[in-house]
Amino acid sequence: xxxxxxxxxxxxxxxxxxxxxxxxxxxxxxxxxxxxxxxxxxxxxxxxxxxxxxxxxxxxxxxxxxxxxxxxxxxxxxxxxxxxxxxxxxxxxxxxxxxxxxxxxxxxxxxxxxxxxxxxxxxxxxxxxxxxxxxxxxxxxxxxxxxxxxxxxxxxxxxxxxxxxxxxxxxxxxxxxxxxxxxxxxxxxxxxxxxxxxxxxxxxxxxxxxxxxxxxxxxxxxxxxxxxxx
Numbered sequence: 001x002x003x004x005x006x007x008x009x010x011x012x013x014x015x016x017x018x019x020x021x022x023x024x025x026x027x028x029x030x031x032x033x034x035x036x037x038x039x040x041x042x043x044x045x046x047x048x049x050x051x052x053x054x055x056x057x058x059x060x061x062x063x064x065x066x067x068x069x070x071x072x073x074x075x076x077x078x079x080x081x082x083x084x085x086x087x088x089x090x091x092x093x094x095x096x097x098x099x100x101x102x103x104x105x106x107x108x109x110x111x112x113x114x115x116x117x118x119x120x121x122x123x124x125x126x127x128x129x130x131x132x133x134x135x136x137x138x139x140x141x142x143x144x145x146x147x148x149x150x151x152x153x154x155x156x157x158x159x160x161x162x163x164x165x166x167x168x169x170x171x172x173x174x175x176x177x178x179x180x181x182x183x184x185x186x187x188x189x190x191x192x193x194x195x196x197x198x199x200x201x202x203x204x205x206x207x208x209x210x211x212x213x214x215x216x217x218x219x220x221x222x223x224x225x226x227x228x229x230x
Contacts, residue, residue: 059113084138088127093168109138175208
């Protein structure tokens, strides 16, 4: 997969994307990741990328000219252009799985008061938000999206079943996990996990997943209950 990031703050991406699974994927050639400075597509000596909004109001808006030029130069027929914006659709695991199927993602990081609306109308395929709050720019949300998508690509995780069973993969939260020792400070691992009976273990995990979702995320539980008649 090819991922291009268009941002005003490329230095933000140096640390988080150079470690852990993302770096492993890059080293293995699973992901070709490039971070671009939007100012490289400006043509004045001040490298101007923003201006005051028409109609007045606080803040600055990213101008259409550099964005149109940058996106046009980086995108091709199979590119999906994603704008990180607080008013976009909420990013979920299902969205990450969908994006992981694409050949090329071009992620545009909004900044200041956002981007000129004509960019959204003409060039953007999806507008994505990671939550109902506002950050200074779209850099951190873009990193979240990249991490979530990259770990779903074949060969990135050591165990391909890891992403299939974790939280949100089936619309439910993941079941509780335990490791050695079997007893710690008077707290014992559930006996079923020590039984070696894989059928009973799978049943226990399914029950725990449903129970945890019902208690902690009633919104997810209600959605799954309607879809699967739980």
